Amino acid sequence: MNHRVEVAVRHLVEYVFRGGSLEGGFRSVSTLTEGTKAHQKIQKQYGEQDQKEVYLSMEVPYGEFVFVIDGRCDGLLVDEDGTITIDEIKSTAMELEGIDSDTFPVHWAQAKCYACMYAKTHDVPELNIQLTYVQVDTEEHKRFVQTMAREQLEAFVTDVVQKYAPYVEMLHRHRTKRDASIASLAFPFPAYRKGQRKLAGSVYTSIAEGVKLFAQAPTGIGKTMSTIFPTVKAMGTGLLKRMFYLTAKTITRTTAEEAFARMQSQGLHLHALTITAKEKICFQEQINCRKEECVYADGYYDRVNEAILDMLGHETLMDREVVEAYARKHRVCPFEFSLDAAYAADAVICDYNYIFDPRVSLKRQFAEQKRQTALLIDEAHNLVDRSREMFSSALSKSVFLALQREYKTVNKGVFEAAKAVNAYFIRLRKQTKEKHMIEREAPVELLELIEDFVQQAERELAAGASRAAPATESLLLEAYFEAVNFVKIGKLYDERFVTYADISSQEVRVRLFCLDPSHLLREMGKGYRSHIYFSATLSPIGFYRDMLGADRDDYTVSIPSPFSSEQLEVVLLPLSTRYRDREVSMEPLAEYLQQLAEGRSGNYLFFFPSYAYMNMIYDRFMTSNPQVETILQHGEMTEAERENYLAAFEEGDKETTLVGFAVMGGIFSEGIDLVGSRLTGVVIVGVGLPQIGLERNIIRDYFDHTGRNGFDYAYVFPGMNKVLQAGGRLIRSEQDTGLLVLVDDRYLQPHYARLLPAEWNDRTVIML
Template identity: 60%
Template sequence: MILLSADNQEANTVRISVRPLVEYVFSSGSIDSGFRTAGAMHEGTRIHQQVQRTYREGDQKEVFLKAEIVHDGIMYRIEGRCDGLIQTDEGWMVDEIKSTSAGLDTLEGGRTVHWAQAQVYAYIVAKEQKLGRIGVQLTYVDTSTGEERRFKRVCTSAELEQFVHGVVEAYAPYAALRLSNAVKRDESIRSLPFPFASYREGQRKLAGAVYGAVKEKRKLFAKAPTGIGKTMSTLFPTVKAIGEGLVQQMFYLTAKTITRTAAEQALGLMESRGLRLQALTITAKDKVCFQEETLCSKEACPYADGYYDRINGAVLDILANETLMTRQVLEQYARKHMVCPFEFSLDTAYAVDAVICDYNYIFDPRVSLKRLIEEQKKRTVLLVDEAHNLVDRGREMFSAAIGKADFLQLKRDYKTANKAVAGAADAVNKYFIELKKACGDARQQLTKEAPEELVVLLERFVSEAERLLAAGGEDRQLLLDTYFAAQNFIRTAKLYDSRYITYAEVQRSDVTIKMFCLDPSYLLSQADKGFRSAVFFSATLSPLSYYRDMLGADADDYSISVASPFRREQLDVRIKPVSTRYRDRERTREELADSLYGLVSERRGNYMIFFPSYQYLQSVYEVFADKYPGVRTIVQGSGMGEEERERFLDAFDADNPETLAGFAVLGGIFSEGIDLQGDRLIGVAVVGVGLPQLGLERNLIKEYFNGEGKNGYDYAYVLPGMNKVLQAGGRLIRSEQDEGVLLLLDDRFLQPHYRELMPEEWKD
């Protein structure tokens, strides 16, 4: 909704595009049922070209326009691209093109916000060409039928000038507040000291590298050990860059909630030293929704009903009074103003200096913050925490799967209610029937081509579903979910290239097809393209060459590896050469249990024991609990909620009167990101080398990278597995005072290839 770019070189100057300006002033009404069409009510390339092809010689299309208006001492530079400028017998006419799938009969003379956009363009043209009057036209196109409908007005230049000045006046309180907050922010940054008495060893080196990457507009890939203070080492130099006018905004991107808390705490510490910077944390919709069931419609939710009538007041209120906008703060203001807390966080995110959120808001094409315009990206920095997680997350974001079962059900559900939807669903269902036959006895099919025939059928289904969904009505959750799945599949097909493979699998009576992204590096690099700088950092970004490759580094991007600041004597690393291979697990589980008891019985305290899977964990735990009932244990459960996670971590109390052994899973919520300093954790055991489970997708990755001249087994199995081991081992030494024992249980830890992947401080 809100996009503003303040120019630090010119005080009291605001740059704003026409569309976000009028959307801020004129958007109204409620959040819909969660359905937003792929092409409805926004410029679609196909629709625009269809209309613009009808223009005559002398007509103009995609006309860049700009104007300057002064209001209350602030210069507003308004700019945008007009769809069409048409010559008529009465003179020039501005043409604004919009698409809709809800049907042209629902438009009732055109939308207010669309008229406003067209009239701002008309004002600029009339002023530039000194016209006394000018035509304004809205052209709507039905995305399903291609049918067009036009609405026309003629406006005098005086009317347009009065209208545009009224728009600027309505926008001015927001703009003035943003400028005032920016001045206070920059003044506070100039006098902001590093928030600790001194830099830890290696911390200044990392902070300097981050600042250099931001200044030089490069990516940085940084391997920095646990405990060095990576969060502050990346945030502090970026904050300084904001104060110097190099950067306008930063995104601190994480894979897990717990690392978002670390970023909030770091910003809070800087605030206690005088910083006045506005930061916001985006929390997933299902976690912040105030309703028992997440149904985004005015009928089901009072926070969705009339949302756009109240949102500007809510944003102004929180920007005027808050700096660190955590989940709790956002929820407080959302209740006060009766607005959806999730949508509120998204709308406010465009206006703050720092956003803390999940990777997907930048990298995932399904949910990314679409309103970050290119000009804003150029002054935005991405700080990607625990960046090793982004490789597999990237694969997930850029892959898409769809199955037969839902289309069969939709065919049945709409057989009489809507023959068009039923027919489109039936066509997709028939495709899957043929695909199932083609899979044969192997119950599987592989191809290096995108399933173009299916994509065409899904496009037809989407078109029919769109029309029905846009009309509203009774609960259509299955249709809505299948519509989104089809849209994602179609979108992914447009990304398809040699880095993909398509596979189909038959499971019982159902069949699914998946376009699987084998190598996400190119698409990740495209997603962060346009941003001023991106910093990828982790304690386990090792080997750096692998992560540079997989995260899409260019040859001239920077890398840095920071040595551990801790004394080797703090960490006692031991290796127990026992086989944890799948075929040997039953035979060696008693030996493992005995070794684990040997560790936890040495000294009273808290220990964590990590396993490569829940099944393996339970198998060894049964033996351990049976043989050593005197040891207090706690076990990570599958699908733990936030309260359960907190209770698990709270059990690791420094003052525990007895030994505690926590059994957890490698790569899970407790194997990275948690910070149990001092006597809260004195020993860690890692069972196995963390190799992912053998499976179709991992083998496809292996074969792909073998074909690229790389070690496919390492790329698919060894490197992701050892990363989990390094993360788990990194839970132990978190500060200069920590000491502990790290027990590695697997004979492969003694093999040269695996030892090469260990940190130096583990190798003695």
């Protein structure tokens, strides 16, 4: 039996013909891509008999496969004598003088495939193939034409398919083995935990029906396996072909890797790949993607196909270490290598931004691939603020002043464009008497100036032979990416945004600020079969459904805690921790914490709403020389420092006490597992409200204006989520017991009390 392999022309030829080096991290927005305006301008010049955007397809048998190749050619031109010409249009920021007929073989390959399709379908013995390059700034064009016989075209396409076939054969062998292994795969634990089967069933049902699921499941239930296992099973029944496991933190990424490893030990054969951030996985001390500076960038595309075949042919679980090993073996950039390998993997573990961020998402996914893909969004409560950042953008005056100075004698176009942007910022500072300026409209003039800057910077960067010093070129490259993002966000701007400026004598900063990310999350996630949003703290669920873009028919499930009330002792200390009262409450709070630590041996985590408050209580705590060991979180901790912090929480009976001081919402308040006697108690000081500031107040005012409780949306709900996450560190298994202390008088107010989980309601109130 021949197996049908559907492949788009562009994907096919890019796989076979890609070659050369990574070019300094610069990938132009318009360089050598189908620019809509350029296409339309050329297509308007076509004659009455000519056609545009013509769908073509053909079948090419090869070995045990039948390759079904399809795509749309830009133009089908018919001369007066009946001669057919296939026209392929490419827009570019490069100067046309730098493009010859043989500069980009991949473009000829794409056009030849279209020509072959047409020749076979219409029995044409010979036809012309034309490449039309359009310079995006000047709109000048340059054409190359060659004539080929049908037999030549068929031989060419057969050769292309032959070079693509090893990749297809490898994937076919793998998927046959994968599906067989999934069919016989049992749940990889002796039994389901309480509530775990319900969550797994809800995940499978949501995937089967093609809807979103918003799942709140308590800490310790095993959410990772409860979401991954049913998704793997859905893959085995043909509902899916792949999944993305999305998370914001390295530690939760590791949990997903461990889940796949456990299933592999039970017989699963599946490609699971982890994408690690460039700054972490880069082999160089400083990131520099210029081929002259990096041997892994030089000739990258000449070696990457072989590297992918090698890794996917020999590995299933491809974490950072595996990716690095094969990247070194084949001398390819490990970050770009992981991105390219991700398109062939069954499961991809990565950050949220690879799907939702318009700047860095995996762009080469086709509509059909999305329809066969599920998104598993771990710790989904984090996505609200993360997506606000993804859909916001800012620019600073100082960058353009520096570029104006650096490019004055290097590139007139860049100089003039940067000067115009800098002048805009100067005018804004003169016109605005306040430190902040807030507008409900997009800054149209600035966006136009930035678009011009992008074009000028793109031309300079695409030229590849800058007269500027490397540091200056690096500054331009960074500014280019920031400017491109600003323009992208400007095109997304609607009533859910504001524009605000921070203005001082030294700097002017303009920010396009997304207030409500729900619409854009819905748009960026459109086309995927199912989204599974899960967390221990999706409470209140209506808030998270609203902010994460739920549709009316999407499902919600809430799993009760599997642990008994006897495992948790809850104490409420109603001191005011409000900013204005901290000096007064500091003494009794520090004294209580000292008595607690010295009266009950064990390991404790004390959580505070800010570093300043934590340090203030820590200093007071230490003045009495308590007979306890302490460890203090600080900002910008390295991975080694984080590991040492957690390693201090040793398991076993201890006569002495360890107290870890930490901040709510930080790296130690969620996603960490201190099981058993590694953690005896947790103290949460405050209700976690974000610090009052300009952005939070803008969010508050927006939601007030739209008929929702702005203070809750901007402050209370995000703050109480931090409280729930911090408290969730305590009881992680059926054997765990511990003490939870809530310090704040607002926990006695119904508005805050109703946001606490049911298992925290049986509490003792103590007065100092």
